[in-house]
Amino acid sequence: MRKLLTFIGNGNMALSLAKGLKESYDIEVVGRDMKKLELFEKNLNLTCKKHFIDNFNITGKNIIFCVKPANVEELGEKLQGEAEVLYSVLAGTSISKLSKHIKASHFIRTMPNLGATVLKSMTTITGTLTCKQDAIDIFSAIGSTLWVDSEKELDIATALAGSGPAYLALIAEALSDGAVKQGLKRSDAITLMRGLFSGFAELIQNEHPAILKDAVMSPGGTTAAGYAALEESNVRNGCIKAVESAYLKTKAL
Numbered sequence: 471m472r473k474l475l476t477f478i479g480n481g482n483m484a485l486s487l488a489k490g491l492k493e494s495y496d497i498e499v500v501g502r503d504m505k506k507l508e509l510f511e512k513n514l515n516l517t518c519k520k521h522f523i524d525n526f527n528i529t530g531k532n533i534i535f536c537v538k539p540a541n542v543e544e545l546g547e548k549l550q551g552e553a554e555v556l557y558s559v560l561a562g563t564s565i566s567k568l569s570k571h572i573k574a575s576h577f578i579r580t581m582p583n584l585g586a587t588v589l590k591s592m593t594t595i596t597g598t599l600t601c602k603q604d605a606i607d608i609f610s611a612i613g614s615t616l617w618v619d620s621e622k623e624l625d626i627a628t629a630l631a632g633s634g635p636a637y638l639a640l641i642a643e644a645l646s647d648g649a650v651k652q653g654l655k656r657s658d659a660i661t662l663m664r665g666l667f668s669g670f671a672e673l674i675q676n677e678h679p680a681i682l683k684d685a686v687m688s689p690g691g692t693t694a695a696g697y698a699a700l701e702e703s704n705v706r707n708g709c710i711k712a713v714e715s716a717y718l719k720t721k722a723l
């Protein structure tokens with residue numbers, strides 16, 4: 471018998487998760503606006519049960535909680551009963567805060583990233599240890615998973631993998647701009663950048679970054695010159711600071 475997953479929230483992350491999970495689980499979705507729920511169903515390409523959130527009974531359900539962090543208290547007042555497991559994808563929202571507003575026997579915090587839209591998420595997970603395997607099974611449907619032992623580690627992971635697509639997008643755009651500055655057509659620069667990232671994504675799975683760097687950097691060569699320019703511009707320190715700043719912001723949410 472297939473397990474039912476109840477999505478509270480019908481935004482992009484909920485839709486991405488549901489697309490990855492619909493082959494293995496039954497899906498229902500809960501929200502405020504029936505037109506948006508119907509659009510969710512249409513984009514999911516699957517008939518599913520749709521419910522308004524007001525007085526929705528969560529008793530015994532496995533909840534995928536995909537709402538804005540600021541709305542936790544308000545939505546908690548609209549829900550009735552006690553869920554079996556609440557799987558939260560909310561950044562910076564602790565299990566302690568969730569449990570104050572929503573009743574559940576078990577709580578799991580997760581942090582997927584933008585890769586979920588193409589089933590290539592890097593999702594970090596923590597929470598009730600007895601639910602570990604179920605959580606890994608669910609979120610493996612949208613990509614890779616990593617279980618960590620504490621919420622602090624999950625918040626650090628949020629700053630790296632959760633926010634990381636934005637950092638890499640900046641680097642991708644900047645490298646393309648550099649090629650255009652030297653005279654390459656924009657379309658060619660974008661094609662080269664995409665090929666670069668695609669190949670690198672495979673390489674980095676099996677090699678340490680330092681080894682890949684050394685494999686490309688010949689003594690006195692072009693890569694060494696470019697790499698030195700990056701170091702002079704404090705790109706390494708900028709990346710370290712980016713993760714630190716995102717982590718501190720996650721803690722402050």
